[in-house]
Amino acid sequence: xxxxxxxxxxxxxxxxxxxxxxxxxxxxxxxxxxxxxxxxxxxxxxxxxxxxxxxxxxxxxxxxxxxxxxxxxxxxxxxxxxxxxxxxxxxxxxxxxxxxxxxxxxxxxxxxxxxxxxxxxxxxxxxxxxxxxxxxxxxxxxxxxxxxxxxxxxxxxxxxxxxxxxxxxxxxxxxxxxxxxxxxxxxxxxxxxxxxxxxxxxxxxxxxxxxxxxxxxxxxxxxxxxxxxxxxxxxxxxxxxxxxxxxxxxxxxxxxxxxxxxxxxxxxxxxxxxxxxxxx
Amino acid sequence: xxxxxxxxxxxxxxxxxxxxxxxxxxxxxxxxxxxxxxxxxxxxxxxxxxxxxxxxxxxxxxxxxxxxxxxxxxxxxxxxxxxxxxxxxxxxxxxxxxxxxxxxxxxxxxxxxxxxxxxxxxxxxxxxxxxxxxxxxxxxxxxxxxxxxxxxxxxxxxxxxxxxxxxxxxxxxxxxxxxxxxxxxxxxxxxxxxxxxxxxxxxxxxxxxxxxxxxxxxxxxxxxxxxxxxxxxxxxxxxxxxxxxxxxxxxxxxxxxxxxxxxxxxxxxxxxxxxxxxxxxxxxxx
Numbered sequence: 001x002x003x004x005x006x007x008x009x010x011x012x013x014x015x016x017x018x019x020x021x022x023x024x025x026x027x028x029x030x031x032x033x034x035x036x037x038x039x040x041x042x043x044x045x046x047x048x049x050x051x052x053x054x055x056x057x058x059x060x061x062x063x064x065x066x067x068x069x070x071x072x073x074x075x076x077x078x079x080x081x082x083x084x085x086x087x088x089x090x091x092x093x094x095x096x097x098x099x100x101x102x103x104x105x106x107x108x109x110x111x112x113x114x115x116x117x118x119x120x121x122x123x124x125x126x127x128x129x130x131x132x133x134x135x136x137x138x139x140x141x142x143x144x145x146x147x148x149x150x151x152x153x154x155x156x157x158x159x160x161x162x163x164x165x166x167x168x169x170x171x172x173x174x175x176x177x178x179x180x181x182x183x184x185x186x187x188x189x190x191x192x193x194x195x196x197x198x199x200x201x202x203x204x205x206x207x208x209x210x211x212x213x214x215x216x217x218x219x220x221x222x223x224x225x226x227x228x229x230x231x232x233x234x235x236x237x238x239x240x241x242x243x244x245x246x247x248x249x250x251x252x253x254x255x256x257x258x259x260x261x262x263x264x265x266x267x268x269x270x271x272x273x274x275x276x277x278x279x280x
Numbered sequence: 281x282x283x284x285x286x287x288x289x290x291x292x293x294x295x296x297x298x299x300x301x302x303x304x305x306x307x308x309x310x311x312x313x314x315x316x317x318x319x320x321x322x323x324x325x326x327x328x329x330x331x332x333x334x335x336x337x338x339x340x341x342x343x344x345x346x347x348x349x350x351x352x353x354x355x356x357x358x359x360x361x362x363x364x365x366x367x368x369x370x371x372x373x374x375x376x377x378x379x380x381x382x383x384x385x386x387x388x389x390x391x392x393x394x395x396x397x398x399x400x401x402x403x404x405x406x407x408x409x410x411x412x413x414x415x416x417x418x419x420x421x422x423x424x425x426x427x428x429x430x431x432x433x434x435x436x437x438x439x440x441x442x443x444x445x446x447x448x449x450x451x452x453x454x455x456x457x458x459x460x461x462x463x464x465x466x467x468x469x470x471x472x473x474x475x476x477x478x479x480x481x482x483x484x485x486x487x488x489x490x491x492x493x494x495x496x497x498x499x500x501x502x503x504x505x506x507x508x509x510x511x512x513x514x515x516x517x518x519x520x521x522x523x524x525x526x527x528x529x530x531x532x533x534x535x536x537x538x539x540x541x542x543x544x545x546x547x548x549x550x551x552x553x554x555x556x557x558x559x560x561x562x563x564x565x566x
Contacts, residue, residue: 002304005311012318016325023329026336027365028372034339035369041345042366045359057356060363067370074374077396078382079446087372103376118379131404157404160381164453225515 021092032086079167081105095122100133107163107170109177109198111139116159131157141198142173145221152224165226172220172230173198179268180218187275202271206278211239214254214274232267234258234274328361335361383449392417398453400460402514407460420445430483431459432511454512459484461514479503486511 030038046061075081084104091098097120104113117133134157136150146169153162181197192203204214215235222228236254243251250257261270335358338345345358378384384397398410412425420441427433436455440448462485469476469490480489486508493501502521509517 002308002311005308005315008315009311009318012315012322016318016322019322019325019329023325023332024368026329026332027361027368030332030336030339030362030365031369034336037339037342038362038365041339041362045362057359057363060360060367064363064367064370067367067374071370071373071377073385073387074377074382077385077446077449078377078380080377080380080382082373082376085369085373085376087375101376101379103380114380129406131401134404158401159379159404160399160401160457163380164450164457167450225513227513 021089024089028087079170080107080163090117096120107166108174109140110142110166110170110173112166113137113139114159114162116157131159133157134159134162136162141196142169142220144200145219149222149224149226153226161226165222165228168228169220169222172228176200176218176220176230179271183271183275187279190275190278204275204278209278211237212242212278213237214278216271216274232258232262232270331357332361332364334358335365381453383453388413393423396449398449398456400457402457402461402464405464407464410456427456428459428483431455451512458512458514462486462488462508465514484511488516 045057082103082105084102086102088100089097090100098117100115100117102113102115104111106112113136115133115135116131118129118131120127120129122128134154136154138146138150149165150162153159153165177197180193180202183202184191184193184197190204190206192205193199193201194203195201200218200220202216202218204216205212213236215237217233217235218230219233220228220230234255236251238246238251258270258274261273265273331354335345345355378399381399381401384395386395387393388395393413393415395411395413398412400407400409410425410427412427413423415421415423422433422437422441425433432455433452436448436451440451466478466481466485466488470478475493477491477493478488479491480487488506488508490504490506491501492504505520505522506516507518507520508514
């Protein structure tokens with residue numbers, strides 16, 4: 001008699017686990033496959049259509065609103081916005097959880113797509129967690145020299161390093177973009193951004209001095225360890241005839257002078273100084 | 281006399297079995313009750329799952345969710361399922377932020393203070409999490425935290441805390457991750473590389489003294505000091521190698537050539553970037 005009950009209990013527990021997993025997957029698949037429709041339908045739920053809201057619904061709605069608020073807070077403080085988040089549970093037991101996640105989002109204007117697998121094992125009090133697979137795709141004109149870092153991070157599965165570095169990198173890119181845009185707006189006749197304000201090139205040319213140009217390369221280098229280092233270089237161009245007059249050897253030494261200027265005045269003041277030299 | 285003793289024993293036995301019976305029936309009742317509870321739970325979940333499946337079916341077939349056939353109760357169930365689906369997504373997003381190393385800012389005490397968490401990891405292995413509570417009443421002040429005392433928290437706070445909160449968080453995250461990485465590298469060294477012994481280390485793991493032994497007929501050893509000048513990084517900025525240590529003297533013949541080979545090997549290994557991946561294996565240097 002006892003044994004029969006024990007067997008039934010075990011069977012019921014397994015059934016419950018299976019049903020819960022099934023429900024979870026179905027709920028997730030509704031969102032994956034029909035997210036837009038769901039959002040649309042949810043609008044009417046939130047507006048309270050369809051008669052008086054039962055207490056169970058209003059409790060859920062409050063919970064959902066709280067979660068939305070928390071997510072907005074996380075997005076703001078982390079600087080990372082996630083537009084897509086698909087989770088697949090590959091294995092779930094009392095002590096072990098294996099999941100695959102696919103995330104897509106942006107950090108300011110930099111777009112990314114990250115797919116990774118994570119394994120969690122409960123060993124006594126401690127939770128051991130590790131990333132077992134990692135694939136990263138980044139999109140944007142800024143990522144020209146990013147691929148060495150990305151390959152390294154994929155090899156070492158260092159998910160957290162990727163996002164830490166992405167944040168810092170995006171801040172430096174934003175500084176560059178704002179500075180370039182500022183100068184283009186302030187001196188539209190002299191400053192041009194041939195590849196856009198998100199690129200690393202700025203050219204300074206005066207219409208009164210044809211053939212003479214100063215090109216600023218503002219590179220943002222990311223080392224394999226995720227160290228973000230902006231560096232600025234100046235390239236001077238002068239027509240051959242003008243070189244005769246270059247007694248002070250500005251062409252040769254110009255880029256070095258620029259480096260010294262950067263150290264003394266900083267980036268904005270140095271660029272402003274350069275621009276003013278051609279604003280006769 | 282035998283009879284009465286036997287009889288006595290038998291009576292005792294019967295009494296004992298009666299107790300056992302009672303015990304058994306109690307357990308039986310318990311199991312029965314548990315089975316009933318589980319059955320009810322299973323049925324409830326099955327019903328919920330069915331509602332969710334119907335919802336999914338309707339949505340994928342592009343059918344309207346409100347129809348006359350749906351009883352009011354059924355419609356509420358449907359709305360509940362939709363909300364549950366959305367809640368699942370929101371919780372997944374929260375988890376995603378957590379897994380990618382988010383700060384998990386939480387408001388406490390009605391907005392008077394906030395709590396942040398710093399997650400650390402090294403090469404895919406999640407390590408310690410440090411927590412901090414910040415008081416917001418007048419200026420931003422750190423009220424509680426579990427960051428090790430050797431960590432220069434005050435100087436970072438002085439730099440950024442009032443002016444640029446996000447920069448403060450970023451700097452802390454960077455440095456705490458570097459600390460966790462250095463610590464983990466020491467553990468990995470101890471675990472994985474047999475020919476290296478950690479002689480000295482400190483709380484911040486920014487000075488490391490290793491004894492590296494090369495196995496050959498006459499074992500040789502070098503003392504290697506790693507200095508991590510940049511606390512925001514987990515690679516050494518300076519490596520000095522010392523092969524004039526006392527026990528080399530005890531060998532009659534110090535093979536300078538193999539010591540030099542050992543040094544060269546160590547140097548090339550540190551120049552390549554992957555610190556814990558290298559092996560200070562025995563080099564049959566000739």
